[in-house]
Amino acid sequence: MKTPMLNLNVSRLLAALALAGLAGQAAASADAMVFPVAGVFWNAGNTAIDQRFMQSQDIGQLKQQVKATLEAAFAGRIRALTKQSAANTFAVSFHLTRMAAYYAPKADGNYELMTPVTGSVYFTNVATGEILFTTTSTNAAAALLPAAVLTSGGKQAEEDKLYAKSLAALIAQLGKQAGADFQPKTIETTVTGQQNGLLLLSSGYRQGIQSGDSLDDDQSQNIKVVYAAADYAVARIGLADAIGTGARFHKFVVGKIDGRLRPRATVVMDQVPEGFSADYLTQLFSEELAAKAPLTMVQVNPSFAGLLRAVVQNADLSSSTTSQRDTPDLIVRLRVSDPIQHETNTNLGFQTKRGVQAKAYAELIDTSGRVLFAAAGHDAQTIDVVRGLDLAPQARREIAIKNALLALAQKMGEMAEGQPDTATVKRADADGVLVATPNQVYANKAPGYVLHPTQFNIGGKSRSVLFPVYEAVAGARNGADTALATLLPLGKGQPAVQAGDVFEALRLGTAPKSATAFTLCPDAESLGSVKTPDFENVSSVALARAMPGPYYAPEVRQIADATIHAGSGFSAAIKWDVPTVALCVQPVQRVDAGAEECGDTCQRAMTARYTLRQRKDGAVVAKQGLEGNFKSTGYQKSSRAGDVSKLILQDVLDEADKLMGTLATKIVLPTTN
Incomplete structure (x- = not known):
């Protein structure tokens, strides 16, 4: 990787900014205020919410409860929301994402009913569409009920009582939590110059200004950052009148400012386990990912x-x-599969063994459809159950899914911070634009910018800054x-690209081992008597982690x-530029179970063979396989056949993770597509 050219003048530029008193700063802010929005918001199409219950509620009473709770939580920080105050006043609102009812048997023959209800509080700048901060929590009311209630008409009434109790407690709980957690800081920056309708700002990502940020001044004028270097940034005018040199703008941040390059990313849900909502899972994962990975999470409010x-x-x-926010630079595709749950007998008649395993998968994908990084999160629980007394199976399932998401966020956090990767324009004429890349490879359609050396007067001295003039792709x-292709001008009247300009793209994630691009074939093949759970997910993550070449997922x-x-607060849909890729990799599985072998416990001898076929134009051009032999986890002969099958599936999934991870590192792609 070449040293980014834009950093050559950083020390001198910073010195100039400091002399001019224009360097960015962060400080505790007393100016960030809130506007409580009365009401409970929820998605009427969310099957994880009891729509019948919510529609039966006194909406006026709920509005009043939310309003009173938020006003108490933010006493002294509330302000009317007007055109003049919108930049510093956030609409704070309560959103419901999930409800559930769990029954668990107790030793006295009764049942414990629990009703977990989950919601989030959003802090939204409605003038820009930006969601500054969210906080999520769950409250579960509980009651002990006689067994007869489960089979009588009173079951729904009991659930409704607890739902109402959980919801009321959650509103109070989240209001208090939001009031304590919302402690924003301001990051300020100054306009130091203008060029063709774009503004040069005195702060970059080291000071907390990121590409895609929306910045405001004290009169609620708005600008949007289109490019951020380490110590300066460039913005376009959003909702604003004339803006001159010396104008000061700011943004609010909740949490730490660590000086890292953090591209904007949004989580999208591709697979949802039964009984859960996409809203709930994406919210939970986004909040964890924001704390772990070098990304700026762009939340979506349905x-x-x-x-x-x-x-x-x-x-x-x-x-x-009001305006709408820019689309994110990156997509995080999240897939959460249905957990595997089983209950097998032991040699003790009063005791069984329950198991639950949950898996979650994430891939970071750019606007060319290229997968940059991937990881899997895992949680497995084994519980000794005496006389059937345990948490409800649905509760165990929820715990496993949450733990898998937390583990996944931790794994995604292992990704290194992105770095700007630059190349000098060698030639620009009627035949096109070429950049010199003798020792580097840009993935096809990798998005970036063309930077032009531009003179600015900063602090009374003339300074040359690499200024973005075009968006482009490799x-x-x-x-x-x-x-370079698809050159789109930033601003008006930009100079033509010329030799000596610089192309800059973001280098992030796992580096490909070759320049040969591939996709995952859509028709994974399954042979044998046992099907590997999550086979496509396991294969995709294994290939992304091995990265034999640039890996594209156009289906995202x-x-x-x-x-x-626009309906979720964005200015438009994402501008995709996805290449045509001729080569795909087809995962093939063949898993067979041998005869049952019993002693004190029973086992089955398992054979798992996995193959990765490389296909081009419908023909197989290469393939690589790997086989593993293993014994299933032991179980009692008296265990139910369905539970034994699920126990074996858990073993198969564990083996597939190991074998596919190894196999993906062994494939070598052809030198050309």
């Missing part, structure tokens, strides 16, 4: 349109004074050079576009 309507109706603000390689476009659109 109720954004409803929130905006409620705010406009109750604030001195019109919809014409194209075909031509010997030791790489062509449809999933992301269903989440990221």
